Amino acid sequence: MRNGLSRRSLDRLAGGCQALRRTSLHEVHRAFGGRVQPGVVLGFVQQDDHTLLFAWAVIVAHARQALEHFRQSTKEQRDQDQRKHEQQVQYLQAELRTVNEALATKQQQAVHTxxxxxxxxxxxxRAQGDLHQLQEELRSLRPLxxxxxxxxxxxxxxxxxxxxxxxAVKQLNASNEQLEAKANELLTAKQQLELALTAAKSSVTAQEQVVVSMLERFSATVPSPDASAKDPVEGAEKMTQRNDKNPTVTGT
Known part of the structure; x- marks a missing residue:
């Protein structure tokens, strides 16, 4: 163990140093993702193996830190994505519940509809039946x-x-009124004539009585061979009949 590294790790570092010598500065710089400056890499290459091993260990440590940082960032990003995904799932579940509720409402409305x-x-x-019946009734009412x-x-x-x-009735009524007026006039004239006739008859009767009385007195004083003188009453009656045929109207 040297500087916290095992023999196997040192062998890998040595092999890495040999490979590092054969690697261009540009490739080294690109391999470390730009986190190691080309001047540093060049200085490491120019040193001996011991220094290269130490430098390689530092590079590996930085690489591990970078890897750990990458893992931590990846985990945080994954956790953030997971939380975001869970939030999206919760949001979608809430939206799904809302849609299901709206769908249930729409289904109820559809059933009601x-x-x-x-x-x-x-x-x-029923309205069409009533209309047909009314049309039939209308056709039956056309003759009526x-x-x-x-x-x-x-x-x-x-x-x-x-x-x-x-x-015409008004005209007839007017004519009837005129006729009634004339009839009344004629009736009045008739009544007057009847009165005059009655008076004339009374006068004639009185005259007949006077004549009969005179004839009786005359026949009593002077007898006549005439048949009428023999019967004065019969002669008076004949005279009365002549007077009836030719009445004399006198004023009343």
């Missing part, structure tokens, strides 16, 4: 409509005739 559509289809079917139109035209014609008849 289907039920509503079924109800609307039933209503539509035609008959109603004919009745309306007939009613209008009868209305015009009624107006004409009302005008």
């Amino acid at each position: 289907l039920q509503e559509n079924a109800r609307l289809l039933g209503d539509l079917s 409509k035609d008959e109603l139109g004919f009745s309306q035209r007939r009613t209008e014609e009868l209305g015009r005739r009624l107006v004409e008849q009302e005008a």
